[in-house]
Amino acid sequence: MSAFSGLTGFVLxxxxxxxxxLLALSVIVYVVFYAAPGDVAQITCGPxxxxxxxxxxxxxxxxxxxxxxxxxxxxxxxxxxxxxxTGTSVEHCPAPCLGVSYQSGRQVMDIITAKLPVSLSLVSGxxxxxxxxxVGTGVLSAWxxxxxxxxxxxxxxxxxxxxxxxxxxxxxxxxxxxxFQWLPFPQYVSLTDDPEQWAWNLLLPWLxxxxxxxxxxxxxxxxxxxxxxAEDHIRTFRAYGVGERSVVGRHALRGALAxxxxxxxxxxxxxxxxxxxxxxxxxxxxxxxxxxxAVDVVDLPVVVGMVLIVGFFVVxxxxxxxxxxxxxxxxxxxx
Amino acid sequence: MSEVLAAxxxxxxxxxxxxxxxxxxxxxxxxxxxxxxVAAAVVALLVLxxxxxxxxxxxxxQDPTSYHPDLIDSARGGVPVGAFGGAGAxxxxxxxxxxxxxxxxxxVYGARVSLGVAxxxxxxxxxxxxxxGVGAALGNRWIDQLLSRITDIIVxxxxxIMSLALLAIVPQSFPRPVLVALVIGLIAWGNTAKIVxxxxxxxxxxxxxxxxxxxxxxxxxxxxxxxxxxLAAPVITYAALLVPINISTEAALxxxxxxxxxxxxxxxxxxxxxxxxxxxxxQYLMLPAGALFVTVVALTVLGDGVRTxxxxxxASRLRVxxxxxxxxxxDKEDTA
Numbered sequence: 001m002s003a004f005s006g007l008t009g010f011v012l013x014x015x016x017x018x019x020x021x022l023l024a025l026s027v028i029v030y031v032v033f034y035a036a037p038g039d040v041a042q043i044t045c046g047p048x049x050x051x052x053x054x055x056x057x058x059x060x061x062x063x064x065x066x067x068x069x070x071x072x073x074x075x076x077x078x079x080x081x082x083x084x085x086t087g088t089s090v091e092h093c094p095a096p097c098l099g100v101s102y103q104s105g106r107q108v109m110d111i112i113t114a115k116l117p118v119s120l121s122l123v124s125g126x127x128x129x130x131x132x133x134x135v136g137t138g139v140l141s142a143w144x145x146x147x148x149x150x151x152x153x154x155x156x157x158x159x160x161x162x163x164x165x166x167x168x169x170x171x172x173x174x175x176x177x178x179x180f181q182w183l184p185f186p187q188y189v190s191l192t193d194d195p196e197q198w199a200w201n202l203l204l205p206w207l208x209x210x211x212x213x214x215x216x217x218x219x220x221x222x223x224x225x226x227x228x229x230a231e232d233h234i235r236t237f238r239a240y241g242v243g244e245r246s247v248v249g250r251h252a253l254r255g256a257l258a259x260x261x262x263x264x265x266x267x268x269x270x271x272x273x274x275x276x277x278x279x280x281x282x283x284x285x286x287x288x289x290x291x292x293x294a295v296d297v298v299d300l301p302v303v304v305g306m307v308l309i310v311g312f313f314v315v316x317x318x319x320x321x322x323x324x325x326x327x328x329x330x331x332x333x334x335x
Numbered sequence: 336m337s338e339v340l341a342a343x344x345x346x347x348x349x350x351x352x353x354x355x356x357x358x359x360x361x362x363x364x365x366x367x368x369x370x371x372x373v374a375a376a377v378v379a380l381l382v383l384x385x386x387x388x389x390x391x392x393x394x395x396x397q398d399p400t401s402y403h404p405d406l407i408d409s410a411r412g413g414v415p416v417g418a419f420g421g422a423g424a425x426x427x428x429x430x431x432x433x434x435x436x437x438x439x440x441x442x443v444y445g446a447r448v449s450l451g452v453a454x455x456x457x458x459x460x461x462x463x464x465x466x467x468g469v470g471a472a473l474g475n476r477w478i479d480q481l482l483s484r485i486t487d488i489i490v491x492x493x494x495x496i497m498s499l500a501l502l503a504i505v506p507q508s509f510p511r512p513v514l515v516a517l518v519i520g521l522i523a524w525g526n527t528a529k530i531v532x533x534x535x536x537x538x539x540x541x542x543x544x545x546x547x548x549x550x551x552x553x554x555x556x557x558x559x560x561x562x563x564x565x566l567a568a569p570v571i572t573y574a575a576l577l578v579p580i581n582i583s584t585e586a587a588l589x590x591x592x593x594x595x596x597x598x599x600x601x602x603x604x605x606x607x608x609x610x611x612x613x614x615x616x617x618q619y620l621m622l623p624a625g626a627l628f629v630t631v632v633a634l635t636v637l638g639d640g641v642r643t644x645x646x647x648x649x650a651s652r653l654r655v656x657x658x659x660x661x662x663x664x665x666d667k668e669d670t671a
Contacts, residue, residue: 162631164583273495295503303500
């Protein structure tokens with residue numbers, strides 16, 4: 001009973017901690033981008049703005065107010081939404097309001113929700129692939145330790161961790177779509193429109209993103225498996241005559257899964273970075289491509305909004321992983 | 336009583352720190368690993384190429400930024416004239432499509448950018464990480480809390496996204512390679528700080544540090560003489576693993592067009608347009624991709640080797656592997 005209340009307390013403390021981290025993240029991101037040297041209105045509006053537009057942006061951004069007042073306004077928008085003037089009419093930006101793009105006039109949250117399905121499709125599909133491939137390879141190479149097959153697997157995973165994601169993607173695209181034309185060049189089809197086309201078109205992006213991450217997971221799983229296989233309880237299983245397949249595949253794997261869960265959450269940030277590259281390379285209209293575009297035209301509200309959204313996902317994933325970790329392994333000190 | 340303390344203080348100054356295995360055993364353990372040795376040779380060669388870039392291009396008689404419109408077939412969309420992408424005695428590896436810039440020169444100058452940016456970024460990461468980590472471990476409860484929370488937030492920042500965004504708002508007049516190194520270094524120091532903090536806390540509890548404190552040493556002297564040498568092994572290991580990651584990051588940022596900008600050549604940036612030209616000038620894609628691949632693999636293998644050589648538990652691990660006899664012999668040599 002006390003263990004349960006300890007766990008609840010742990011979850012609550014973690015949630016509060018995550019909230020504090022997100023708040024601090026928003027302060028840092030906001031200050032870094034809006035307190036940058038230079039004409040903020042000009043930078044925010046972008047290089048192609050007329051002087052009238054710059055003046056309008058300066059008014060909308062309340063540049064006469066001190067920075068902390070402006071940040072407070074931004075935070076209010078996220079929590080409660082706020083109204084803004086487009087010059088001709090007053091629009092409402094509902095919570096969570098991340099501001100308005102000065103390039104397209106669209107609300108940042110609308111842009112993000114429009115692009116999110118593509119990025120989620122890419123990352124979630126790739127995640128299934130890299131977990132299956134990575135953990136499978138890791139288990140296999142721990143089991144086959146010392147044999148030639150293990151050496152080959154080690155070399156392959158090393159090459160995998162060392163190859164930049166866009167190089168793999170580039171080579172895959174040229175070989176599969178260009179040279180042999182096994183697949184058409186990927187074009188995003190929505191899952192709800194045509195699930196089969198969705199999967200076929202995402203196959204190469206999934207592979208490019210997953211191969212790199214899988215290599216990292218394979219190395220970690222192998223190390224964790226070797227450690228677990230050396231433990232006493234595994235020796236006991238073997239002594240009782242439990243089959244090798246069951247010892248490795250069930251009992252040792254269970255002990256090795258905790259670090260894999262932790263790494264998966266920690267790696268989400270780098271996976272999102274990989275997703276930006278994959279989307280740009282394959283021309284998938286996701287968050288990453290939109291971010292690269294926003295960076296290109298210096299559309300600051302969109303850039304800030306996207307950095308915060310990605311940071312939000314990373315913090316949430318880490319918190320969930322911490323909790324899962326504590327649930328899966330009761331030896332974790334709940335502090 | 337004071338005599339005892341003085342004696343222990345003297346012992347702390349005389350006896351060298353036991354945490355790091357020392358330079359000579361380190362090299363021996365590194366040499367015991369064949370893969371690491373090969374990787375070290377490749378890395379040395381790459382560094383040499385990067386340093387000698389002006390010499391090599393002078394030998395070829397080209398430079399990385401001159402356009403050669405006469406070597407480009409504008410009727411065919413900018414494809415290099417001649418077989419093998421225009422490769423020959425004048426241009427050893429051919430020329431770039433559309434511009435006709437010399438590929439060999441761009442490749443060797445690209446090595447300077449890749450290695451230089453990655454090393455500079457690593458130095459920044461390690462400097463901040465060590466300062467914050469040691470500060471958190473030695474400071475009082477509040478300083479530790481503050482620095483640890485800041486570290487947590489930094490770790491939560493997605494490196495690619497954040498550097499992509501940061502690089503966009505800095506004026507273009509700022510020298511790009513320096514900027515890329517700074518941005519990577521300023522964003523990605525969180526894990527270094529965490530490792531250093533944990534290691535410093537462990538060292539702080541060891542007897543020789545307690546002895547130094549009891550003999551009246553100041554915090555600064557203890558840090559410099561007793562703690563930093565003990566931190567050398569984990570920090571060097573982590574730095575060696577950071578360099579290849581930084582190379583990939585720089586290449587990715589330049590590939591996306593926000594990193595190192597033309598005319599300065601960078602391998603990642605060379606790949607930006609390469610997919611369009613792979614049929615007409617395949618080496619335009621394969622050279623920078625291959626250079627990146629070899630460099631990152633070599634640095635990763637070397638980093639793994641450094642880790643094994645510096646890890647106190649690695650002696651047994653080395654014995655399990657192929658270097659059994661050599662390492663066992665080395666151990667005997669050690670005790671002799």
